C-alpha cells in the first residue's frame with residue numbers, strides 16, 4: 260500500500276508531527292482560542308485534527324468547513340451536517356434550542372444514525388446561527404474549529420455575521436475555538452484590526468513549512484524497505500519548500516514508479532515521478548490553462564518560465580509580449596482564481612506542479 264496520502268486530512272501514521280502542533284496544544288491547554296494561518300496545503304486542517312485527537316478522550320473536535328460558503332443559510336446547513344454523531348437523546352436536547360429550524364429528528368435507514376432534519380418552515384438566518392452557536396457552547400470539553408474562516412468574512416452579509424458570532428463566542432468561557440484560514444492578509448485583518456469584530460479574539464499562530472530535517476527523516480521511514488537516501492529525501496522537501504501536500508503528492512508518485520524492495524534511484528526515479536504527477540493532472544491543467552485568453556496565457560507562461568518575482572520588469576513584459584496594463588490585469592485575475600497567491604515575499608504559483616506543467620508544454 261502506498262504510504263503517502265494527499266488531498267485530504269491526514270492522521271495517524273500518514274501524519275508527520277510538527278512543531279506547530281505543540282503550540283496549538285499549549286494554546287488549548289491554556290484555554291486560548293487560536294487563529295491558525297498558513298498557505299494552502301501546509302497542513303492546517305490536519306494539524307487541528309491531530310492535536311485534538313491527541314487530547315481525547317477528554318476533548319472532542321467539532322469541525323466545520325466554510326470553504327466558499329455562500330451565506331448564513333449555507334453556514335447553518337453545513338454546521339448541522341457536521342455535528343458530531345451522538346446519541347438520539349443528545350441530539351434531541353440539542354435540537355430543542357433550535358426552534359427556528361422546526362427541527363425533526365431523522366434516522367438514517369441503513370446506518371440508524373440520528374441527525375437533525377430541517378422543517379419546511381425553517382428560518383435559516385443570523386438568529387438561527389446564533390442559536391446553533393449557543394447550543395454548541397453548551398457541549399463540554401469541545402474544540403470547535405471553523406476552517407476556511409476568511410470565507411465567512413467575504414460573504415455578502417459577512418460583517419454582520421461575524422459580529423453576531425463574536426458576541427456569542429466571547430461569552431463562552433469554557434469552549435475552545437480555532438479559526439483557520441489560508442489568506443494571511445484577510446486573517447490578519449480579521450484578528451488584528453481594531454475595527455473588526457474578531458479583534459483580539461484569538462491568539463495568532465502561523466503554520467509554516469515542516470522543518471526539512473524532521474520531514475526528511477519521516478519520509479525516509481515511510482519508504483521502508485524501498486530505501487531512499489537521506490539526501491534524496493531532503494532534496495524533495497527542499498524542492499517543494501516543505502509544503503507537505505506537495506511533498507506527499509510527489510512521494511506518492513515516487514512510490515508508484517519504483518519497485519517493491521528495491522532502493523530509490525534518484526537519477527532514474529525522480530524524473531519519472533515528476534512525469535507521473537504531471538501526466539496524472541494533465542487534463543485538469545489543460546482545462547484550467549485554456550480557460551484563459553491568449554494574452555492571459557502568455558502571462559501565465561512567462562510567470563512559469565521566468566518566475567513570479569518580477570512580473571513588472573521589461574524582460575518579463577517582453578517575454579509575455581503584452582503591455583504592462585494587460586499583464587497586471589491578467590495577474591489580478593489569476594490571483595482571484597487562486598492560480599497565484601501573494602505573501603510578503605511576493606507572488607507565487609499556488610500549485611508548483613501547474614507551473615512545471617506549463618514549462619513542459621511551452622519549453
Ligand SMILES: Nc1ncnc2c1ncn2[C@@H]1O[C@H](COP(=O)(O)OP(=O)(O)OP(=O)(O)O)[C@@H](O)[C@H]1O
Nearest residue numbers: 265266267275299300301302303304305503504507
Ligand atoms: N503533518 C503532516 N505530515 C504529513 N503530511 C501532511 C501533514 N500535514 C499535511 N500533510 C499533507 O498535506 C495535505 C494537505 O493537508 P491539509 O488539508 O491539512 O492542509 P491545509 O493547510 O488545511 O490545506 P488547505 O488550505 O488546502 O485547506 C494532506 O493531504 C497531506 O498530504
Ligand SMILES: [Mg+2]
Nearest residue numbers: 303304305406
Ligand atoms: Mg484545510
